[in-house]
Amino acid sequence: MLLPFLTQARAPLTCEIDALNESGEQQRISIPAERALTVYVDKRELVTLMTLGAQPELLVLGFLRNQRLVTAVTEVESITVDWDVGAAAVKTRQGIADLEARTAKRVVTTGCGQGSVFGDLMAEVDSLVLPPANLDQSQLYGIVNAMRLQETTYKSAGSVHGCALFRGAQMLVFVEDVGRHNAIDTIAGWMWMQDEAMTGQDKVFYTTGRLTSEMVIKSAQMGVPIVVSRSGITQMGQELAQRLGLCTIGRATNKRFLCYSGAERLLLP
Amino acid sequence: MLLPFLTQARAPLTCEIDALNESGEQQRISIPAERALTVYVDKRELVTLMTLGAQPELLVLGFLRNQRLVTAVTEVESITVDWDVGAAAVKTRQGIADLEARTAKRVVTTGCGQGSVFGDLMAEVDSLVLPPANLDQSQLYGIVNAMRLQETTYKSAGSVHGCALFRGAQMLVFVEDVGRHNAIDTIAGWMWMQDEAMTGQDKVFYTTGRLTSEMVIKSAQMGVPIVVSRSGITQMGQELAQRLGLCTIGRATNKRFLCYSGAERLLLP
Missing domain, CATH: 3.40.140.10 (Cytidine Deaminase, domain 2)
Structure with a gap:
């Protein structure tokens, strides 16, 4: 199976800052990173994701999958993440038809994290059949x-x-x-x-x-x-x-x- | 000041279900509601928000405000929420110019809850001056x-x-x-x-x-x-x-x- 090429642009996941505690003392603490990652699909801007940055390429691939913008992994040729510019460049093999139309309808959800679902996920629910498993x-x-x-x-x-x-x-x-x-x-x-x-x-x-x-x-x-x-x-x-x-x-x-x-x-x- | 007319479509905030606990017993518990509320601005579909449903009219008003789609409360004539159809109809006094263009750029954020911010919020940050307060x-x-x-x-x-x-x-x-x-x-x-x-x-x-x-x-x-x-x-x-x-x-x-x-x-x- 022809898998996409992915960069490995893992970024530091935490940083240290000084916080003031209830005793009025400076306290060194760790906080998680949060970075903006703008996704471009075949050079067209799609969305900006706010992420910790652990595995940005897999995040972008899974985002495209869960948003139903690509239906098979083989449709993606490469995902190149560059933290210097906060960008993920997705190259597809054949292009995505109707990208604009398919991302027009928005559902803003209860999600911590990416809260937006394109299109009509709800309509799809009734067509899903889950496998037997215990x-x-x-x-x-x-x-x-x-x-x-x-x-x-x-x-x-x-x-x-x-x-x-x-x-x-x-x-x-x-x-x-x-x-x-x-x-x-x-x-x-x-x-x-x-x-x-x-x-x-x-x-x-x-x-x-x-x-x-x-x-x-x-x-x-x-x-x-x-x-x-x-x-x-x-x-x-x-x-x-x-x-x-x-x-x-x-x-x-x-x-x-x-x-x-x-x-x-x-x-x- | 001419305030908008708002309906009062508060919906039940919790419901009871039977869950199975670790002892294999049925246990009656309360869980919070989650409902889809599709927002129409002057009859055009804008977004679907997933909400508890406590104060949907204020939610829609604040959403329009925080997304910078309206700049003063007086621009809104009415917000009518009807849970039977899961819709909030916003009527503005003058219409919103360039609604489509202004909602085109998306930021999918870390937010629990509504995770989408239209436009270029980040660019605005540097123009904000906060009042002195302690x-x-x-x-x-x-x-x-x-x-x-x-x-x-x-x-x-x-x-x-x-x-x-x-x-x-x-x-x-x-x-x-x-x-x-x-x-x-x-x-x-x-x-x-x-x-x-x-x-x-x-x-x-x-x-x-x-x-x-x-x-x-x-x-x-x-x-x-x-x-x-x-x-x-x-x-x-x-x-x-x-x-x-x-x-x-x-x-x-x-x-x-x-x-x-x-x-x-x-x-x-």
Whole structure:
């Protein structure tokens, strides 16, 4: 399979500043980076993403995927990120037809992070069919524990969201970003870059963020039928998940959790 | 002053669902609503906002304000929200010139909630001059305490962000939404609806969300020179705040806090 060429423009993820604390003392702390990355597709400006900057090429690839602007990874020839100018240049093999028309309709969502969904995602929901898949309780606890042990920018600097893809309790990839939607998009980009055509069938998403409608839709679009969160769910997230038969599990810490939808996929002892 | 007519289409903020807990028992819980609200300006579709639905008219008004699509409240004749069709119809007195051109350039930000900023907000930053204003430590503790005591959807259902406007330690208005940007926009709309032309001069913003670049810019645009958060700050948020002389205070719980910028506005004993 002809994969795109990607630069490796990882940037520093944290910086140190002096803050004044309640005792009136200067205190050296770490805070997460936040950078503007303007995406150009075949030399046309598409969007500016605000990102931590860990894996900007995969973020851009996953953004194009989750926005349905490209339908196969082979359509992308290269993604070149240059932090000096804050730009990601995407070169496609054949161009994207109707780019302007397809990005005209906007949904501004509840997303931390990239909050905008082009087009009519909602209309697509009913056409999605998720694969059969289960998660047992020990795998769930394994996922929560792996996230607990993971070294993170969140632990050192706070103010970022984490997201990971698991096969059973095995962590395949872990991403952080200032927005949880950037994190999930980066994982979508990563999945596309794997040698095998990686499907969501036997995968589980973990996110530190809330399960809003957009998070549920993105998981479903990527074919991942089970989503685990440390946080809670919104009404639309829950209703969409139920319609999709997607298993949503929230408030997952230690050995506690709540399953909001798709409980038939969760195997309790 | 000729204020716009606003409907009062408040919708239920929470709903109850049955979730399955770790003991395999059904548990009745509250979750926050999340609804799509499509905004039409003079019959042209502008954007779809995902919102809790507490004060949709003020949200739309503040969205138009913070996106710089209207420059004075008097330009808006009415905002009519109808939840049956999920639509907010904005009628302006004179129309908005170049609406399409002005909404063409997109910034997808780190915002929880509405994540899109039209146009070139960044370019505007350097033209903003914030009024002189201070906050003393007892006022800061008063703000944190008022937020602690506030009855909230967050306490009953989780998964929402809260935002409030204070004069000293006096809470003027409190708003929650599924996105923190919706919450701050709703406050911007509320300020515009006050009889006096309310300025940000003697005001303090409180937000439960992170202080990203967009939050700092929005506060500055509304002329509010002091922002307090329960959460942390990002690098771009801190750098912008410093450039603006905006006082940012984070990690504010109990009697602890960190001041990241504009410390000259914070009066410690």
